[in-house]
Amino acid sequence: MTSTVLITGCSSGFGAAAARAFAGKGWNVVATARRPEDVQGLAREPGILVTRLDVQDRASIDTAVAAGIERFGRIDALVNNAGFGLFGLFETTSREKIQEQFDVNLFGAMDVTRALLPHFRANRDGVIVNVSSGAGVFALPMISLYCASKFALEGFSESLAYELADLGIRVKIVEPGGVTTTRFGERSASEAGAAGSIADYQPFLDSAHALFDRLRQSRGRATSEEVAEVIVEATLDRTNRLRYVATEDIKPMVAARRETSEDAYRAFMREALGLDHS
Helix, strand or coil: CCCEEEECCCCCHHHHHHHHHHHHCCCEEEEEECCHHHHHHHHCCCCEEEEECCCCCHHHHHHHHHHHHHHHCCCCEEEECCCCCCCCCCCCCCHHHHHHHHHHHHHHHHHHHHHHHHHHHHHCCEEEEEECCHHHCCCCCCCHHHHHHHHHHHHHHHHHHHHHHHHCEEEEEEECCCECCCCHHHHHHHHHHHCCCCHHHHHHHHHHHHHHHHHHHHCCCECHHHHHHHHHHHHHCCCCCCEEECCHHHHHHHHHHHHCCHHHHHHHHHHHCCCCCC
16 A cells, blocks of 8 residues: 655745655655645645645644545655744744744644544554754754754654654654755745844844854755655654754764763854854
8 A cells, every 4th residue: 555644834845845755756645835826836746635734723734634534545654844943033033923933843743743643543653754953953043942943843752752652653853954945044034034133232143144154155055855855764764763864064063962072062062153162
């Protein structure tokens, strides 16, 4: 029987690339987006059902899951990919925008997962792939809320993996870094432009923007298609492996976080960020 995956956030980037990658391997795909009209190109490909799913609208989640099961008989995997990043100072970010950041990146993934768990339990099989970020492993300035949401997603995923192991349901975390072929940065930039500014932060802002310019120029970036291949790899991997670092550019910082002492990691990051070592 052909396997089926449901993917959130398929309007561009990782979601669209993952939908095509799974379809290319013979999977059925439930490709979802807030605005299905944005992904009609996927609907023309065999084995792909395009349907609406807004992770902030729980009724749309239930409808999309039901549509996928009705069309393909069952769903074998879930890829929680929908997300966006707030960029800017914490102090100038409204509580409403912070709530939205968590509603999409964390609570949305939880709600879609909860909607599919009864189906996976009934099958005694299934895999949940949560798309995190390097910013779920190490923190960077100007994206404190995005980091917070991804750190929380990582903790949720790890704990959930223990809860579901005896039920035959696997949980995986995919951690990409900088990617060239995604519209993720467009929303981040628009969100930053909407925030206010505080004069006291201006020297820091100047250095932070220079830092991100250096990172963009100096680090080789992967494509959405390369990240999609890691998402597929994680889905097909039936081992207990939890985390998959998806792009080369973040591996030094991931290694510093996970393989060195706290003091060594902090020194490494302060030097990378151009901060003093006091």
